[in-house]
Amino acid sequence: MTAAVDTRPDTAPRGIRRKARAYVALTKPRVMELLLVTTAPTMFLAQGGVPNLWLVAATLIGGALSAGSASAFNCYIDRDIDRIMKRTQGRPLVTGEVTDREALIFSYVVGVASIAWLALTVNLLSAALSLGAILFYVVVYTLWLKRRTPQNIVWGGIAGCMPVLIGWAAVTNDLxxxxxxxxxxxxxxxxxxxxxxxxxxxxxxxxxxxxxxxxxxxxxxxxxxxxxxxxxxxxxxxxxxxxxxxxxxxxxxxxxxxxxxxxxxxxxxxxxxxxxxxxxxxxxxxxxxxxxxxxxxxxxxxxxxxx
Missing domain, CATH: 1.20.120 (Four Helix Bundle (Hemerythrin (Met), subunit A))
Structure with missing residues (x-):
């Protein structure tokens, strides 16, 4: 007797890929790209030429993790209004592709990884500036300013300015x-x-x-x-x-x-x-x-x- 062959598609890899895409979406990649565009050129200016390319790569990786953590925290905190706004109804916490607990753990893990990475591969000043950027975006902008004042984006934008300081500090270890x-x-x-x-x-x-x-x-x-x-x-x-x-x-x-x-x-x-x-x-x-x-x-x- 011939055993029956299961012809159903393997949904496990597909589910893993879908979950991975959801986690990536939490980091708001398009915002992250714009932040990194300002980091690398600043490093060239700080060096007065071509900086160490490994240092550039390490700084960009740390910066991407830092920005991703801040964005993920933002998605977690703003999940209530994201469900109301049409522009954000496709975000993972709204669709249920990522649970609230998963998003919060992910935010912390990526944030800690970004600070540790910059401290170990770049320098402590860059790591401290990165931590400051995360805290400013999450606490000052998302938790305090965003829902209270029309000047929210003016002062909240300070977090988005930090990559140039991080890039400069990575090369010179000062400002x-x-x-x-x-x-x-x-x-x-x-x-x-x-x-x-x-x-x-x-x-x-x-x-x-x-x-x-x-x-x-x-x-x-x-x-x-x-x-x-x-x-x-x-x-x-x-x-x-x-x-x-x-x-x-x-x-x-x-x-x-x-x-x-x-x-x-x-x-x-x-x-x-x-x-x-x-x-x-x-x-x-x-x-x-x-x-x-x-x-x-x-x-x-x-x-x-x-x-």
């Missing part, structure tokens, strides 16, 4: 004015980057009772604030030229891409005050990402050139 200026560039850039996104999803934030600026103020006020912060961002980026002795490449890229970013901000405001139905805030959102990427690519390339 100076150049990384502080880069820190301020990202600090000033964060509101005109995020507020257009909050305009797009205004109804989501209103339903979740999150007081984003776009919820508590009209489109024209948000548009004006975007303009002011865009101008401040570009002005701050140009301070790096005299302070860090930046060359032609950085100067041209910072000025040209900055003018484009400012123009997009003015375009958003113009459509808002004219009460155009389609304000298209996502143009500024995507433009801001391109602007920051170009700026930091120039930060990394400039030290490699003789002019």
């Amino acid at each position: 100076s004015w150049a990384p502080v200026i880069l820190f301020m560039v990202i600090f000033l850039w964060t509101p005109p980057h995020y507020w257009p996104l909050s305009m797009k999803y205004r109804d989501d934030y209103a339903a979740a009772d999150v007081p984003m600026l776009s919820v508590v103020r009209g489109r024209s006020i948000v548009g004006l604030q975007v303009i002011l912060y865009a101008w401040a961002t570009v002005a701050c980026s140009l301070l790096l030229v005299p302070v860090a002795g930046m060359g032609v490449v950085y100067t041209v890229v910072a000025a040209a891409s900055g003018l484009w970013f400012i123009w997009e901000a003015h375009r958003l405001y113009s459509r808002a005050i004219q009460h155009v139905a389609e304000v298209r805030p996502m143009r500024v959102f995507h433009s801001s990402i391109t602007y920051l990427t170009l700026l930091f690519v120039a930060v990394g390339i400039d030290p490699l050139l003789p002019f």
Whole structure:
């Protein structure tokens, strides 16, 4: 008698892969990518050329773990409003692919791993800055500011500025004015980057009772604030030229891409005050990402050139 053959597909590997993807989703990879884009170029600037590539890799790994931990904690804490907002209803804690307990354990494990990794492979200053970034994002932004004030993203954005300090400290084991200026560039850039996104999803934030600026103020006020912060961002980026002795490449890229970013901000405001139905805030959102990427690519390339 021939034994029956089980022709059903093996669901175990598929289930493991699905669970792994859910854990990765908790770390918000797209946010993590943007943070790492600012880290490596800063290390090139700190070195004044090409830094030790193993050090770059170690710093990026530690930074990715740190950002992933902070994002996972954020998903755990905000799981109640994520269930309300349409934009976030696909997150693992909302769909049930990861339990609350699993997410919390994962957040702690990844966070501890990030600090230990940076302390052992980079230096203690980078590890301390990474710990500060996690605590600021989780405690100050997520637990304190986010649901209490429309200035949440302004001050909460400090956590997103920390990678440039971590990258600089990884190379030099100290801090100076150049990384502080880069820190301020990202600090000033964060509101005109995020507020257009909050305009797009205004109804989501209103339903979740999150007081984003776009919820508590009209489109024209948000548009004006975007303009002011865009101008401040570009002005701050140009301070790096005299302070860090930046060359032609950085100067041209910072000025040209900055003018484009400012123009997009003015375009958003113009459509808002004219009460155009389609304000298209996502143009500024995507433009801001391109602007920051170009700026930091120039930060990394400039030290490699003789002019």
